[in-house]
Amino acid sequence: MNSAAVQLDGITKNFGRTEIIRGVDLVIKPGERHAMIGPNGAGKSTLFNLISGRLMPTAGTIRLRGEDITGLRPYEVNRRGLSRSFQVTNIFPRLSVWENVRCAVLWSMGYKYSFWHNIDRLTDVRERTEQILRQINLLDRLHLPAGVLTYAEQRALEIGITVGGGAEIILLDEPTAGMSHAEAEHAVALIKKLSEGRTLLVIEHDMGVVFDLADRISVLVYGKIIASDEPAKIKANRAVQEAYLGTAA
Amino acid sequence: MSETVQTASLPRSSSSVMGFVRSYGIWVAAFALIFILPRIFTSGFALTAMSLMGITIIFSLSYNMLLGQAGMLSFGHAVYYGLGGFLAVHAMNAIASKGIAVPLPVIPLIGGITGLIFGIIFGSVSTRRGGTAFAMISLGLAELVASCALILRSFFGGEEGITTNRTKLLRLFDLNFGPQYQVYYLIAFWCLICVIAMYALTRTPFGRMCNAVRENFERSEFVGYNPQLIRFIAFCLAGFFAGIAGSLAAINFEIVNSSYVGAVQSGQVLLAAFIGGVGSFIGPVLGAVLVTYLQLTLSDITEVWQLYFGLLFVGMVMFAPFGMAGILMLHAPLLRAGTLWRLLPYYVIAFVPTLIMLTGFCLLIELTVHVMVKASDGPMMSFLRVTFDSHSFAPWAVSAALIATGYGLLRLIWPRVESAWNDAMSLARQRGGVA
Numbered sequence: 066m067n068s069a070a071v072q073l074d075g076i077t078k079n080f081g082r083t084e085i086i087r088g089v090d091l092v093i094k095p096g097e098r099h100a101m102i103g104p105n106g107a108g109k110s111t112l113f114n115l116i117s118g119r120l121m122p123t124a125g126t127i128r129l130r131g132e133d134i135t136g137l138r139p140y141e142v143n144r145r146g147l148s149r150s151f152q153v154t155n156i157f158p159r160l161s162v163w164e165n166v167r168c169a170v171l172w173s174m175g176y177k178y179s180f181w182h183n184i185d186r187l188t189d190v191r192e193r194t195e196q197i198l199r200q201i202n203l204l205d206r207l208h209l210p211a212g213v214l215t216y217a218e219q220r221a222l223e224i225g226i227t228v229g230g231g232a233e234i235i236l237l238d239e240p241t242a243g244m245s246h247a248e249a250e251h252a253v254a255l256i257k258k259l260s261e262g263r264t265l266l267v268i269e270h271d272m273g274v275v276f277d278l279a280d281r282i283s284v285l286v287y288g289k290i291i292a293s294d295e296p297a298k299i300k301a302n303r304a305v306q307e308a309y310l311g312t313a314a
Numbered sequence: 315m316s317e318t319v320q321t322a323s324l325p326r327s328s329s330s331v332m333g334f335v336r337s338y339g340i341w342v343a344a345f346a347l348i349f350i351l352p353r354i355f356t357s358g359f360a361l362t363a364m365s366l367m368g369i370t371i372i373f374s375l376s377y378n379m380l381l382g383q384a385g386m387l388s389f390g391h392a393v394y395y396g397l398g399g400f401l402a403v404h405a406m407n408a409i410a411s412k413g414i415a416v417p418l419p420v421i422p423l424i425g426g427i428t429g430l431i432f433g434i435i436f437g438s439v440s441t442r443r444g445g446t447a448f449a450m451i452s453l454g455l456a457e458l459v460a461s462c463a464l465i466l467r468s469f470f471g472g473e474e475g476i477t478t479n480r481t482k483l484l485r486l487f488d489l490n491f492g493p494q495y496q497v498y499y500l501i502a503f504w505c506l507i508c509v510i511a512m513y514a515l516t517r518t519p520f521g522r523m524c525n526a527v528r529e530n531f532e533r534s535e536f537v538g539y540n541p542q543l544i545r546f547i548a549f550c551l552a553g554f555f556a557g558i559a560g561s562l563a564a565i566n567f568e569i570v571n572s573s574y575v576g577a578v579q580s581g582q583v584l585l586a587a588f589i590g591g592v593g594s595f596i597g598p599v600l601g602a603v604l605v606t607y608l609q610l611t612l613s614d615i616t617e618v619w620q621l622y623f624g625l626l627f628v629g630m631v632m633f634a635p636f637g638m639a640g641i642l643m644l645h646a647p648l649l650r651a652g653t654l655w656r657l658l659p660y661y662v663i664a665f666v667p668t669l670i671m672l673t674g675f676c677l678l679i680e681l682t683v684h685v686m687v688k689a690s691d692g693p694m695m696s697f698l699r700v701t702f703d704s705h706s707f708a709p710w711a712v713s714a715a716l717i718a719t720g721y722g723l724l725r726l727i728w729p730r731v732e733s734a735w736n737d738a739m740s741l742a743r744q745r746g747g748v749a
Contacts, residue, residue: 117536138535138540139535139536140535140536140538140539140540143535143536143537143538144538148536148537149536151533155530155532155533155536156530156533157525157526157529157530157533158529158530159529160525160526160529164522164525164526167522168522168523168526168534168537169537171519171522171523171537171538172537172538172539173538176519177519178519178520178523178539178543178544178547179518179519179520180515180518180519180520180521180547180551181518182518182519183514183517183518184517184518184519184521184522185517187519226533226537227536229537230537230538
């Protein structure tokens, strides 16, 4: 019986002859907030792409709550309760804010490919969409095309789409990238609120955010995890200091 | 909760009379309109035109399910239209010769199912890819079917096509569908059903996800949907409605031939949808009406009507990429704020030089065509009922003068139109008509 929310065993990924991910073992416990840090080009986003089904690993297995999901398509992974956001904002720019979030809630509420339900009469969908828009504080923007929102608002919408389907495991790829300090603080509060009762894996560069948010931290350097531990122990870890934090501290 | 008020502008189920009018009023009006139209326009030409419009409306809306709703640019949509037509004709002939008790009004369903089946077959190949690859595959499949239509003579009837007689089927309520007005009502009935069905489809979870896949294929995969499957379903349903349109055309003309599945037919539906505007549901309806009307009337006026048709398309792509519906939508906030009337005088003024310029262009085109193509007819030609010598200097000078005058005046007037537009728009904003 496997109790890990996400478990990676010997994951490698090659692009041609280049090894990007070189044997990653990782266990994310249910309900924990786990941060992934590491220098640029360490392979953090690639690892996210592997877990979420965007890329196929060259070797190794990925398990979601014990179930092998290696090689499944992104939508199959998503339907098993893992949802992700993107480093570069990835929304439906010409659809309204309302529609963006609504698209994200439809599958999980069981409407799937239905062409026999009138969408405007689905009270449960409307309520859920409204609830998410309120949480990400975009309720007063609901009629606008998502593409005209400010950057910070688009990032919030990105998170809203990610959590919309009610996935138990959330992967956020640099949710505060490119934000001002105030905006980032706001975003962290939002992430804390939305990840309550869920498992969170987040890539983040801002160390302040990482130590504020994470229960545990994994450090990825050149495609390998060199440490995976509680924040205080990561801070004290010599290998981490040399490889990464040393330059930052 | 106060926030819920903001979402009230999204349609909700309502039992009140106003709610009913808002939800279904437009369809009741449409029903009344198609019923009354033949009583207003009683000529044979009008009846034929309206019948063709009904067919084209279904066809271009089905095309818009691909291009407008799901973002698939197809160059071969006539395949499903034409095959629907062929199967309908074969079915009608078989039913008539064997004396099977099937009335004419259900024949379009046979065409629709044909379109659906071929949509499933061809769609399973073509919808695996999007964008350019999809467009190329659709073109290849269209060529394949078009060449089959000429080779498989027993089924497609070769150049002559296959004829049928719509009056030989089981009669219901003593309707034999001989007279055109009966055919018009048959087409109008199917048109209304199809339009309602296709509109309803856009308001379903599937319909909304079509838009999501069009907007961002990859993201839709990460909210639980298989975007390829969405495309495939949209493609099959578009084939279904195209098949209905094709079989109605077969019933209307009582003949199908290889041109039904041809590239010209595929191109025309693209033009109709695009000129009307693929960004909204009503666009292709407007486009279908306009294009059908132009096809019927222009071909009587000029031999190079397809050239004008092409120029209209180029003009729309360049100046109004969102089509006729896009132009109307642009004015919607002004109408709501009640500032549209301020703009109208300027439009009327701008219309005059535009008309002068267009007349000049048309004269130039007709002169060129007469000299280059119809030289054997002699130098005399007529334009707007004036007869003159196309080899003389005067008509060329007149056309140049018209173009120059029209263009000059338009340049002079345009800034005023623009500022009037800006004034009307800012006034509308003040009144809160613009979000």
